[in-house]
Amino acid sequence: MNRAANESESGNTVDHTVVNEVLRLFREHGDSEYGGEAVTQLEHALQAATRAEKSGADSSLIAAALLHDVGHLLHNLPDDAPDQGVDDRHEELGGRWLDHRFGAAVTEPVRLHVAAKRYLCAVEPGYFSELSQPSVISLELQGGPMSDEEVRMFEANPHYREAVSLRRWDDEAKVVGEQTPPLEDFCPHLAAAVS
Numbered sequence: 535m536n537r538a539a540n541e542s543e544s545g546n547t548v549d550h551t552v553v554n555e556v557l558r559l560f561r562e563h564g565d566s567e568y569g570g571e572a573v574t575q576l577e578h579a580l581q582a583a584t585r586a587e588k589s590g591a592d593s594s595l596i597a598a599a600l601l602h603d604v605g606h607l608l609h610n611l612p613d614d615a616p617d618q619g620v621d622d623r624h625e626e627l628g629g630r631w632l633d634h635r636f637g638a639a640v641t642e643p644v645r646l647h648v649a650a651k652r653y654l655c656a657v658e659p660g661y662f663s664e665l666s667q668p669s670v671i672s673l674e675l676q677g678g679p680m681s682d683e684e685v686r687m688f689e690a691n692p693h694y695r696e697a698v699s700l701r702r703w704d705d706e707a708k709v710v711g712e713q714t715p716p717l718e719d720f721c722p723h724l725a726a727a728v729s
């Protein structure tokens with residue numbers, strides 16, 4: 535891979551190739567609708583990442599929040615695929631793309647963010663009733679609330695708490711017209727998460 539690297543202020547070598555790939559993906563595909571919601575993929579990603587940053591999350595989890603739906607930017611299925619009964623498996627697609635670029639602190643919360651919705655539906659009274667309609671539709675395709683056994687297995691995953699935090703930011707990140715910092719402001723977190 536042709537990598538662009540230079541020295542950061544701290545003296546560490548920073549690889550900008552991945553950061554540039556992320557910027558290009560959002561520039562080329564970020565305008566698409568976010569799965570039946572009234573915000574775009576880029577707006578949704580920025581709102582989730584902004585919530586992660588305000589919560590004091592580290593750079594890896596902020597990067598995960600920004601990139602949790604990167605799988606939606608990597609396929610050519612229609613935005614309303616769930617309405618047509620199609621689960622795009624975007625968490626797996628995104629996880630595989632991230633595997634080559636980031637460590638487990640980024641990839642695993644992303645890979646688990648759909649499972650975290652199924653988990654919260656099982657363990658938290660009232661969570662389901664707060665879900666948006668598109669999220670309810672996709673929940674059915676994704677397997678519905680977890681069984682007791684699935685809950686136990688999920689809680690055994692070392693990344694499950696981060697995945698649950700990410701899921702809550704994800705659920706909130708659908709506010710029409712909300713102002714956020716621009717994508718470029720998150721580049722330092724991406725660079726820190728890569729290196």
Ligand SMILES: [Fe+2]
Pocket residue numbers: 602603624647648
């Ligand atoms: Fe998602």
Ligand SMILES: [Fe+2]
Pocket residue numbers: 578602603704
């Ligand atoms: Fe999302």
